[in-house]
Amino acid sequence: xxxxxxxxxxxxxxxxxxxxxxxxxxxxRSRRSAIGARHLDVIGISKSYKRLKVVDELNFRVAEGxxxxxLGPSGCGKTxxxxxxxxxxxxxxxxxxxxxxxxxxxxxxxxxxSVVFQNYALFPHLNVRDNVAFGLRAxxxxxxxxxxxxxxALSLVxxxxxxxxxxxxxxxxxQQRVAVARALVxxxxxxxxxxxxxxxxxxLREAMQVELKSLLRQRGITAxxxxxxxxxxxxxxxxxxxxxxxxxxxxxxxxxxxxxxxSAFVLDFVGLSTRLNGTVLSVERQTAVVxxxxxxxxxxxxxxxxxxxxxxxxxxxxxxxxAPESIDRTATNSxxxxxxDVMLLGSKTHVHGAAEGDDRVLCELSGPVETIxxxxxxxxxxxxxxxxxxxxxx
Amino acid sequence: xxxxxxxxxxxxxxxxxxxxxxAAPGLMYLALVFALPLALLLLKSFQNQDGxxxxxxxxxxxGDPYNLTVLWRTLRVALLTTLxxxxxxxxxxxxxxxAQGLAQSLLLAAMILPLSVGVxxxxxxxxxxxRSNGVLNDTxxxxxxxxxPIRMLFTxxxxxxxxxxVFLPFMVLPIYAVIRQLDRSLPEAAASLGASPMFxxxxxxxxxxxxxxxxxxxxxxxxxxxxYVIPSLIxxxxxxxxxxxxxxxxxxxxxxxxxxxxxxxxxxIAVAVVLGSSxxxxxxxxxxx
Numbered sequence: 001x002x003x004x005x006x007x008x009x010x011x012x013x014x015x016x017x018x019x020x021x022x023x024x025x026x027x028x029r030s031r032r033s034a035i036g037a038r039h040l041d042v043i044g045i046s047k048s049y050k051r052l053k054v055v056d057e058l059n060f061r062v063a064e065g066x067x068x069x070x071l072g073p074s075g076c077g078k079t080x081x082x083x084x085x086x087x088x089x090x091x092x093x094x095x096x097x098x099x100x101x102x103x104x105x106x107x108x109x110x111x112x113x114s115v116v117f118q119n120y121a122l123f124p125h126l127n128v129r130d131n132v133a134f135g136l137r138a139x140x141x142x143x144x145x146x147x148x149x150x151x152x153a154l155s156l157v158x159x160x161x162x163x164x165x166x167x168x169x170x171x172x173x174x175q176q177r178v179a180v181a182r183a184l185v186x187x188x189x190x191x192x193x194x195x196x197x198x199x200x201x202x203x204l205r206e207a208m209q210v211e212l213k214s215l216l217r218q219r220g221i222t223a224x225x226x227x228x229x230x231x232x233x234x235x236x237x238x239x240x241x242x243x244x245x246x247x248x249x250x251x252x253x254x255x256x257x258x259x260x261x262x263s264a265f266v267l268d269f270v271g272l273s274t275r276l277n278g279t280v281l282s283v284e285r286q287t288a289v290v291x292x293x294x295x296x297x298x299x300x301x302x303x304x305x306x307x308x309x310x311x312x313x314x315x316x317x318x319x320x321x322x323a324p325e326s327i328d329r330t331a332t333n334s335x336x337x338x339x340x341d342v343m344l345l346g347s348k349t350h351v352h353g354a355a356e357g358d359d360r361v362l363c364e365l366s367g368p369v370e371t372i373x374x375x376x377x378x379x380x381x382x383x384x385x386x387x388x389x390x391x392x393x394x
Numbered sequence: 395x396x397x398x399x400x401x402x403x404x405x406x407x408x409x410x411x412x413x414x415x416x417a418a419p420g421l422m423y424l425a426l427v428f429a430l431p432l433a434l435l436l437l438k439s440f441q442n443q444d445g446x447x448x449x450x451x452x453x454x455x456x457g458d459p460y461n462l463t464v465l466w467r468t469l470r471v472a473l474l475t476t477l478x479x480x481x482x483x484x485x486x487x488x489x490x491x492x493a494q495g496l497a498q499s500l501l502l503a504a505m506i507l508p509l510s511v512g513v514x515x516x517x518x519x520x521x522x523x524x525r526s527n528g529v530l531n532d533t534x535x536x537x538x539x540x541x542x543p544i545r546m547l548f549t550x551x552x553x554x555x556x557x558x559x560v561f562l563p564f565m566v567l568p569i570y571a572v573i574r575q576l577d578r579s580l581p582e583a584a585a586s587l588g589a590s591p592m593f594x595x596x597x598x599x600x601x602x603x604x605x606x607x608x609x610x611x612x613x614x615x616x617x618x619x620x621x622y623v624i625p626s627l628i629x630x631x632x633x634x635x636x637x638x639x640x641x642x643x644x645x646x647x648x649x650x651x652x653x654x655x656x657x658x659x660x661x662x663i664a665v666a667v668v669l670g671s672s673x674x675x676x677x678x679x680x681x682x683x
Contacts, residue, residue, distance in 0.1 A: 088582050088585065108582070109590055109594075112588070117583055119577070119579060121577065121579040121580050121582070123580060123583075123584075124602070125678075135587030135589075137597075138587055138589035138590070138597075183586075183587070
C-alpha cells in the first residue's frame with residue numbers, strides 16, 4: 001500500500017460528505033472539477049471593526065498547490081484575512097470560494113480548511129496522538145483507520161517517538177510539528193498558517209521553514225502563510241501578497257517583489273534599500289531627472305510623471321558599488337556620501353552612508369571589506385535602469 | 395577536599411523555606427480556632443461519660459433508622475443543590491467570562507451582591523413567595539393553572555431551590571475563573587479541524603473547564619451538606635438534616651457524645667468530598683487521559 005493512500009481515502013470520504021450536503025447542478029460540478037478542490041478565490045472581501053476597515057475590498061486567487069504568503073506589518077489585516085478564509089470571522093461584504101464552491105456563509109467546521117495557529121493551539125488535555133487524531137474523530141472517520149493515519153502524519157513530521165507524550169512536555173519546535181501534523185492529517189483543501197515560526201529561535205525557524213516547504217510541495221497542498229517577517233516570506237513562498245492597511249500593495253513572485261517593488265511601501269518593507277526623497281525636475285522620453293539631497297539623479301518611471309512631483313528613489317544595496325574611475329554618466333547614477341557605519345556580515349559588508357531625514361544610503365559589498373574607514377568620503381554608483389521611482393502620495 | 399559544583403543546592407531543611415513562614419499566622423490561627431477544638435470534639439465522640447474509650451455513640455447513631463433517613467436526606471439535598479447550582483452556574487459563568495465592560499461589571503455585581511443579604515432575610519423573603527397564600531401560589535391561581543394552592547414551603551424542593559440560590563456564587567466563581575483562562579484559539583482550532591459546536595463543547599471546552607466545575611461542586615456540596623440556618627427556616631423540624639440533628643443533640647438532648655459523633659460523621663463526609671475532588675481535579679488537569 002503506497003504511503004498516504006489511507007489519508008487520501010479519508011479525504012474522499014470527506015468530499016463525499018460535502019457533496020451530499022450540498023447538491024449542485026452539473027455545470028457547477030464540472031466547473032469545480034476543472035478548478036480543483038484546492039483552489040481559492042477571494043472576491044471583494046471587506047471587514048471592519050468599529051469603523052476601522054481592517055480588510056478593504058480584497059481580491060485575489062490562489063492556485064492549487066501554491067504556497068502564498070500574506071506579508072505585512074502588524075495591524076495590516078493579514079490575520080483577519082486568514083480568519084475570513086478559515087471561516088472564524090464573517091466578512092462584511094465579499095465572497096470566499098474554495099474549489100469552486102461559495103463557502104462565505106459556511107461555518108469553519110464545514111470548510112475543510114485547517115489552521116495552524118500562532119500559539120499552535122494544541123489541546124492541553126490530550127496527548128500528541130490524540131491531538132493529531134482530533135480532526136479525524138470529529139469527522140467520524142472509522143476507528144480502525146484513524147491509528148494508521150495518525151501514525152503516518154506523525155512520521156511525516158518526525159514525531160513518531162513522542163506520540164504518547166503530553167503536549168505540555170514538548171519543546172516549541174515539537175509543538176509546531178504536532179500542530180502541522182494535526183492540520184495535515186485531515187487532508188484539508190487549504191492549509192492556513194498564522195505566523196507559525198514566530199515563537200522559534202532563528203536556527204530552528206530556518207530548519208522548520210525548509211522542512212515545511214518540502215512537505216507541502218511533496219503533498220501538493222495549497223497553503224497560505226501569514227508572516228510579518230519578509231525574509232521568511234521570500235524564503236518560503238511561491239508568491240507573496242504584501243499587505244498594508246487592509247489592502248494588497250503587490251501580489252507577485254518573491255523575485256519580482258524584491259527586484260521590482262510596486263510601491264515605496266513594498267520597497268521599504270521587503271528587503272533593504274537605499275531610499276532617497278526628491279522632486280522631479282524634468283521628464284524627457286521616459287527619463288526623469290530628480291533633484292535629491294545628493295544632487296541630480298536619473299530614473300526611468302514606468303508611468304507618466306509630471307515635473308514638480310515629489311518622489312522616492314530606491315536602489316537595492318547589492319546593485320550599488322564603489323564608483324570606478326570613469327563613469328558613463330548617461331547610464332549610471334552616482335552619489336557621494338560620508339561613511340557612517342560599516343557592518344561586516346561575513347559573506348558581505350554593509351556600508352551605511354550619512355543621510356538626513358528619512359533618506360537612507362546603504363551599499364552592500366560582497367565579502368568582508370575592511371578597507372573602508374568611518375567618516376571617509378565615498379562615491380557610490382549604480383545603473384540608471386536599476387533605479388526605482390515612486391510618486392509620493394499627496 | 396571540596397568539589398566545585400554549579401548545581402543548585404536545595405536548602406538543608408526545605409520546611410524552613412522563607413516563604414513557608416508567610417503561612418505561619420494563618421496556620422497558627424487555624425490550629426487554635428479550628429484544628430484544636432475539632433480534635434477535642436473527635437476525641438469526645440470516642441469517649442463515654444466516664445471518659446473511657448467507647449463506640450457507643452456511633453452505634454447509637456447507626457442503629458437508629460431515623461438517623462439513617464436524615465443522613466440520606468442530607469446527602470440527597472446536598473447533591474441536588476450542587477446539581478441545580480451547576481446547571482444554572484455553568485452558562486452564567488460563560489456569560490460572565492465573555493461579557494465586556496459594563497455588562498460584565500453588572501453581571502459580577504448581580505452575582506456578588508446577594509451574598510451581602512443575610513440568609514435569614516432571604517429565607518423570610520422566600521416564605522412570602524412560597525407560602526400557600528404567597529405570591530407564587532396566587533399568581534398560579536390567577537393564571538388558572540392550579541385550583542388549590544400547592545404546598546411549597548416546608549418541602550425538600552423549596553429547600554434545594556433556596557440553597558442553590560444562596561450557594562450559586564460559590565459555583566459560578568471557580569468556573570468563571572477557569573473559563574477566563576481558557577485559550578480561545580482552542581475551540582477555533584477544533585472548528586477548523588472539522589468539529590461541530592457539540593463536538594467542540596464536549597471534547598474541548600467541557601474537559602478544559604472541568605477543574606472549575608469540580609472546585610465549584612466541592613465548595614457547594616461542602617456548604618450544602620453542613621447548612622443549618624437554611625433548612626431550619628425553610629423546612630423546619632419536619633425534615634431534619636445532619637446539622638439539625640447535631641444542634642438537637644447538643645442543645646436539647648444535652649448529649650455531647652452523640653453530637654460529637656454526628657459532627658465527626660459530617661466532617662468525614664466533607665473531608666472525603668474535598669480530598670476526592672482535589673484528587674479528581676488533579677487528574678483532570680494532569681494533561682493525560
